[in-house]
Amino acid sequence: MASEAANPGGAGTVASHPWVPVPFSVQERVSETADTATISLAPTRSGGRLSFAPGQFNMLYVFGVGEVPISISGDAEPGDRFVHTVRAVGKVSRALFDVRPGDVVGVRGPYGTGWPLAEALDRDVLIVAGGLGLPPLRPALYELLRHRERYGRIEVIYGARTPKDLVHYAEIQGWRARTDLRFQTTVDTAGRDWYGDVGVVTTRLPDARFDPTRTVAFLCGPEIMMRITAQELVGRGIPPGSMWLSLERNMKCAVGICGHCQFGPEFVCRNGPVFRYSEIERFLGVREI
């Protein structure tokens, strides 16, 4: 199993220095939705095997456009590629969405903390993802399923705005067919051609099956969704210390120096992005943070 901080400070790429992006070429691009694509990147110069911990992110640099943090959404087994799922929301993410095989982008990383899979051993695991919260959790799900016997019940709730906004759709069908995993999808709104659940992810929580005294919960999605979900799970008996959330903040350096990503007393790039809920609970929802 990948460790929780396989590559602190970016030691896991073929980078010579944490500030210097390493050229990677686009190997594959898969359209997920109208504004989201999954891209596979391999170093242009051959190097060692690439490794990361589920939950970590890379800084992706589109030359001449800019650099943004993007979670790694592929398998954490050491390999020759980094996989990222990008939603076009602005200048840099749009340029990443638009890349084609053969294009070259810069990569710094992996950075940040990962999902604490060791805490999940012999316990039930509840994963709640909203929107583009599924890609950062996908490597953790791969690890859980690779070592399925080590964990109790695994329950996943994934919500998106509409059916057309569900990412990794084909893979989800495979997960939903498994008997050792309960994977629920729900959408905020849908037309008549949708036969699944309708409602925000929190509407599925009452139906989730887990033993709160032996459950760890991993949450990723819009901050308001994570805050409400965490509060509801506390109401269901999961201690705040048994829940982890992945936070997003604007970043520049990604190595704990510039202060751009400050969240209360924490730097999201260095102390996060995955935080234990009990450690950040009081800062969530504070407007100026």
Ligand SMILES: Cc1cc2nc3c(=O)[nH]c(=O)nc-3n(C[C@H](O)[C@H](O)[C@H](O)COP(=O)(O)OP(=O)(O)OC[C@H]3O[C@@H](n4cnc5c(N)ncnc54)[C@H](O)[C@@H]3O)c2cc1C
């Ligand atoms: C640790 C981490 C992991 C991330 N993982 C992913 C990922 O896997 N896939 C993905 O598509 N995106 C991810 N993001 C968000 C991504 O970094 C932003 O969408 C990107 O920085 C936007 O830059 P831009 O130049 O495209 O848009 P900009 O022009 O900078 O902004 C466009 C719009 O997006 C908003 N915005 C900008 N940055 C953020 C941010 N960090 N969080 C929320 N809103 C923002 C702006 O307020 C604005 O409304 C992650 C962010 C962090 C911090």
Ligand code: FES
């Ligand atoms: S991005 Fe510079 S301190 Fe986090």
